[in-house]
Amino acid sequence: MILVTGGTGQVAQALAGEGVRVIGRPELDFDRPDSIAACLDAARPALVVNAAAYTAVDRAETEPDAAWRANRDGPAALAAWCAARDVPLIHISTDYVFDGLKGAPYVETDPTCPTGVYGASKLAGEHAVLGAGGRVIVLRTAWVYAAVGKNFVLTMLNAARRTRQVRVVADQRGCPTAAADLAAAITVIARRVGAGWQDDYAGVFHAAGSGATTWHGLAEAVFARAARHGLPPPEVTPIVTADWPTPARRPADSRLDCAALARVFGIALPTWEDGVTRTVDAVFA
Numbered sequence: 001m002i003l004v005t006g007g008t009g010q011v012a013q014a015l016a017g018e019g020v021r022v023i024g025r026p027e028l029d030f031d032r033p034d035s036i037a038a039c040l041d042a043a044r045p046a047l048v049v050n051a052a053a054y055t056a057v058d059r060a061e062t063e064p065d066a067a068w069r070a071n072r073d074g075p076a077a078l079a080a081w082c083a084a085r086d087v088p089l090i091h092i093s094t095d096y097v098f099d100g101l102k103g104a105p106y107v108e109t110d111p112t113c114p115t116g117v118y119g120a121s122k123l124a125g126e127h128a129v130l131g132a133g134g135r136v137i138v139l140r141t142a143w144v145y146a147a148v149g150k151n152f153v154l155t156m157l158n159a160a161r162r163t164r165q166v167r168v169v170a171d172q173r174g175c176p177t178a179a180a181d182l183a184a185a186i187t188v189i190a191r192r193v194g195a196g197w198q199d200d201y202a203g204v205f206h207a208a209g210s211g212a213t214t215w216h217g218l219a220e221a222v223f224a225r226a227a228r229h230g231l232p233p234p235e236v237t238p239i240v241t242a243d244w245p246t247p248a249r250r251p252a253d254s255r256l257d258c259a260a261l262a263r264v265f266g267i268a269l270p271t272w273e274d275g276v277t278r279t280v281d282a283v284f285a
Contacts, residue, residue: 093138107260160231
């Protein structure tokens with residue numbers, strides 16, 4: 001049995017299915033360390049996927065302790081339990097471990113330099129799970145969206161229903177990733193691990209939608225697909241980051257190079273455009 005943390009989160013829900021148990025609060029709560037071992041002891045999983053995280057990027061700047069508990073301390077306890085029992089762990093991380101100044105897609109060995117509490121706490125989580133001594137795979141992903149939950153795609157669709165004009169940042173680049181596509185990649189990895197662990201499985205891999213765009217480009221793609229379902233597209237005005245100040249500074253260019261994932265696991269996620277099409281269609285289904 002595969003145990004997935006993250007409860008009602010986008011990736012956790014996308015992983016739900018036969019042979020998978022999804023858990024979250026209050027059963028497993030990183031704010032209650034005792035609940036972690038108790039839950040894992042009861043479940044006795046063959047593999048654990050940690051999709052739980054504190055993802056409120058801006059709020060993390062004023063709630064750093066909560067971010068560090070969820071993104072470092074909780075995963076550390078999870079990894080320690082897994083290491084002690086030789087249970088493989090797949091841990092989901094983020095492109096926000098980079099500062100976005102490279103000017104080209106990041107590979108796994110590039111120096112990290114998070115620009116805010118969220119990225120720093122997620123990077124610390126990577127170090128914690130990798131340092132636990134077990135069989136650990138870290139998957140850095142980016143700009144995750146789904147037909148449910150809270151994400152940029154749904155925010156744009158809701159905006160289109162309320163207004164005829166939206167302003168969207170056009171100078172930040174990244175790799176939008178459909179939660180369903182990331183879940184499919186995790187499922188393939190889990191099968192490979194279940195068939196037998198190999199040393200080259202261990203470590204950090206980038207797993208994001210193929211291709212790249214800006215938030216503005218993503219918004220336009222969402223509206224173009226939604227128009228096919230009868231939702232009139234609003235005018236999308238491009239703005240720069242300085243026009244939309246936020247408590248946390250986002251990386252300007254956090255594109256991820258996912259070649260290592262393809263080389264080791266034979267996985268390439270679908271294009272971000274394809275993911276948008278399927279996700280928007282699901283919203284209107």
